[in-house]
Amino acid sequence: MAQNGAINCAKYGISGAGTHFPDPVARGRLAVAHLGGNNAPGHRRAQSGGVMTILVIGAGLSGAVIARQLACAGQAVTVCEARPHVAGNCHTTRDPETGVMVHVYGPHIFHTDDAEVWDYVNRFMTFQPYRNRVKTTARGQVFSLPINLHTINQFYGRTMRPDEARAFIEDQADTSITDPQTFEEQALRFVGRDLYEAFFRGYTRKQWGMEPADLPASILKRLPVRFNYDDNYFAHRFQGMPEQGYTAMVEAMLDHPAITVHLSTPVTPDAVGDYSHCFYAGPLDGWFDHRLGRLGYRTLDFERFRHDGDYQGCAVMNYGEEDVPWTRITEHKHFSPWEEHAGSVLYREYSRACGPDDIPYYTIRQVREKALLRDYVALAEAETGVTFMGRLGTYRYLDMDVTIREALDTGQLFLRDGTAPPFVHAPL
Ligand code: UDP
Numbered sequence: 001m002a003q004n005g006a007i008n009c010a011k012y013g014i015s016g017a018g019t020h021f022p023d024p025v026a027r028g029r030l031a032v033a034h035l036g037g038n039n040a041p042g043h044r045r046a047q048s049g050g051v052m053t054i055l056v057i058g059a060g061l062s063g064a065v066i067a068r069q070l071a072c073a074g075q076a077v078t079v080c081e082a083r084p085h086v087a088g089n090c091h092t093t094r095d096p097e098t099g100v101m102v103h104v105y106g107p108h109i110f111h112t113d114d115a116e117v118w119d120y121v122n123r124f125m126t127f128q129p130y131r132n133r134v135k136t137t138a139r140g141q142v143f144s145l146p147i148n149l150h151t152i153n154q155f156y157g158r159t160m161r162p163d164e165a166r167a168f169i170e171d172q173a174d175t176s177i178t179d180p181q182t183f184e185e186q187a188l189r190f191v192g193r194d195l196y197e198a199f200f201r202g203y204t205r206k207q208w209g210m211e212p213a214d215l216p217a218s219i220l221k222r223l224p225v226r227f228n229y230d231d232n233y234f235a236h237r238f239q240g241m242p243e244q245g246y247t248a249m250v251e252a253m254l255d256h257p258a259i260t261v262h263l264s265t266p267v268t269p270d271a272v273g274d275y276s277h278c279f280y281a282g283p284l285d286g287w288f289d290h291r292l293g294r295l296g297y298r299t300l301d302f303e304r305f306r307h308d309g310d311y312q313g314c315a316v317m318n319y320g321e322e323d324v325p326w327t328r329i330t331e332h333k334h335f336s337p338w339e340e341h342a343g344s345v346l347y348r349e350y351s352r353a354c355g356p357d358d359i360p361y362y363t364i365r366q367v368r369e370k371a372l373l374r375d376y377v378a379l380a381e382a383e384t385g386v387t388f389m390g391r392l393g394t395y396r397y398l399d400m401d402v403t404i405r406e407a408l409d410t411g412q413l414f415l416r417d418g419t420a421p422p423f424v425h426a427p428l
Contacts, residue, residue, distance in 0.1 A: 051076050052418060053274070057267050058281030060088025061403045062390030064253040065120075066279050069411035071258035078275075079259060082266040082282070085247060086254060089361070090400065092245030098306065098343030100333045101245050105359065106300055106349060107316065107330050108246060111236040112401030118238040120404060125249035127240035128338050132233035138198040138320035145318065146233060147191060147199065148226040155195065162227040169195075169225075186217035190225055202322035207351045207362075208298065214366070236401075241335060272386065277420065279410070281390040283360060284376050284427070292376060295395055296353070296369045297360035303348040307331075311344050326350050363395050373427055380422045387420045394427040 052075045056063045059081035067077045085091050089105040109132045112118055121127065134145040144150045152158070152165050160168060172192025180186040183204060187196035200220065204212045208219075224235060232239075242249045254261050269287055272278040280287060285295045303326070315334035319326060326348040333341045354360050363369070373395055380388055389410055391398045398406070406425050414420040 052276035054078070055080065055267070055272050055275040055278040056281070057278065058082075058088065058390065058392070059086040059250065059254065059261060059263070060281055060390065061090065061250065061400055062281040062393070062407045063088075063279065064250045065404050065407035066389070066411045066414075067259050068253045068256060069408060070414070071256040073411075073415050075258065075276075077256075077259045079254065079261045080265040080267045081261065081263050084264045086261065086263070087247040087250040088281075089359070090246040090250075092242075092247050094245075095306075095332075095343075095345045098333070098341050098345055099339075100341050100343065100345045101336050101339070102332050102345050103246075103330070103335060106302065106347065106361075107332070107335060108400060109234070109239070109335070110241065110400055111234040111239040112399075113236050113238070114401055114405055115238070117401045117404050117408070120408065121242070121249065124252040125242040125244060128243050128336070130239060130241040130335070130337070132239070132316070133231050133314065134233050134316045134318060135314050136199055136203075136318035136320050137324075142317075143199070144231045145199070146223045146226065146231075147195060148231050149229050150231065152195075152227075155198065166227045169227075180217045182217055183212040183215040183220050185213075186220045187212065199320045201320075203318060203320045203327060205322060206325070206327050208364075209351070209353060210366075216365075243338075269386070275385070276418065277414065278386040279420075280386055280388050281393050283392040284373075284380065284388055284395050286392075287386075287388070288376060288379055292379075293372055294356070295372055295376070296364040296366070297358075298351050298362040298364065299354035299358040300361050301350040301352065303350070305346050305348070307344040307346060308342065309344065311346055360392065363391075363397055365395070365397075369395075370428070377423070377427055383422050386422060387414070387424060388422055388427075389424065394423065394425055396425075396427060 054067075054070050054075050054077045056067045056077060056079045059079050063079055063081070064086065067079050071077045085093075090108040091104045092101050093104055094100065095102050109130060110121065110127065111132075136143050136145050141154070143154055149160070149162060149165055152169065153160055156168070158168075169192060172194060173190060174188040174192070177185045177189040180189045183200075184196070187200050201212055204215065204219075208215055283295070285292070310331075312329060312331050314331065316328055316330050318328045328349050330347045330349065332345045332347070333339065365373075376395075387410060388394055389407060390403055410420060410424045413424055
């Protein structure tokens with residue numbers, strides 16, 4: 001990746017940077033010279049020669065992107081990651097038995113309309129074309145998602161053309177709902193009760209552990225309804241999968257002489273005093289030792305199993321019915337359709353409330369969480385020398401492309417004058 005690294009630095013305005021991955025021996029040991037140094041609050045200093053020392057906490061997408069950008073700008077960057085690997089929840093690894101690339105924390109599909117972000121990720125990894133075509137099992141049949149003309153015709157046993165289907169669905173819809181606020185209202189207004197109950201109600205109760213009537217409409221707005229046969233789950237211009245997985249892509253981002261990565265290295269806020277600035281991509285409430293309580297998340301459990309051959313014929317099979325306890329089954333080799341594998345690795349996915357020792361996935365952002373979030377944001381805004389970023393640092397649902405865009409913008413802002421506020425992207 002040496003060539004790619006040089007290109008990246010050139011693109012982001014830096015000269016003379018080669019690449020190397022930090023000494024693997026340094027990974028996993030707590031050997032950051034600055035950690036445990038002068039921890040006096042407010043103590044910030046730059047290294048000699050005007051180089052700033054930057055601490056990045058978290059080696060997921062946010063951390064890797066900002067580390068790369070600041071390293072390319074000539075800053076000395078230390079990245080500390082609590083887990084034993086980089087790439088956060090998009091970490092991928094090959095299953096030793098089948099050779100299948102496994103999305104360890106559940107599937108991640110890259111999709112964006114942001115040409116600059118697409119260009120950016122392609123500098124670190126070749127992307128293969130990938131279209132997410134999701135199926136769902138409901139009422140003993142397999143249907144196509146997102147709801148499209150095939151779904152509607154199959155569900156109602158009809159052969160409607162686009163305009164007929166549109167008029168038909170409008171007849172099913174509850175048009176008395178003029179301004180849908182909840183998930184349920186959004187569904188009843190735009191697809192009607194039959195499709196809502198078959199595809200959304202059960203799945204959503206399993207996924208969120210709540211009534212759809214108590215969830216915001218914004219969750220369902222992520223899914224389109226189409227009156228044609230387009231079954232691409234996403235509508236974005238650029239879609240694909242990193243050929244060698246997300247972890248290799250993130251490793252390539254971090255592969256820079258000015259970046260030192262320490263894995264299995266949790267860091268507490270009092271360790272940052274010796275750095276010019278800290279970018280924190282861990283959980284917002286974790287920074288404050290959860291002193292006001294815990295922000296709520298959903299976590300996922302994966303029941304991993306192998307199969308000889310092709311188990312389900314597609315990457316993602318959702319289960320809309322409530323008496324099936326899992327939300328979906330993912331077959332990971334189908335996320336790399338350019339590869340061939342005889343064996344198969346699958347995840348049965350279950351959702352539940354996130355406990356203190358679980359991995360946080362989905363922010364909940366209900367009334368209670370928003371009130372608590374407001375209090376944490378007030379605490380965070382009083383901090384100096386630290387910027388909270390990313391999905392966990394700002395407690396927001398973020399797609400990968402948005403995460404990268406925000407990290408690039410945060411880095412650019414910081415590089416103007418060497419400062420950044422606690423939040424460049426407001427959590428509320
Ligand atoms: N959803 C559903 N049935 C499905 C797929 C999705 O009810 O078969 C709902 C569910 O509440 C989910 C939301 O639609 O949280 C958004 O779906 P998306 O695929 O964006 O979920 P994510 O990828 O974030 O898990």
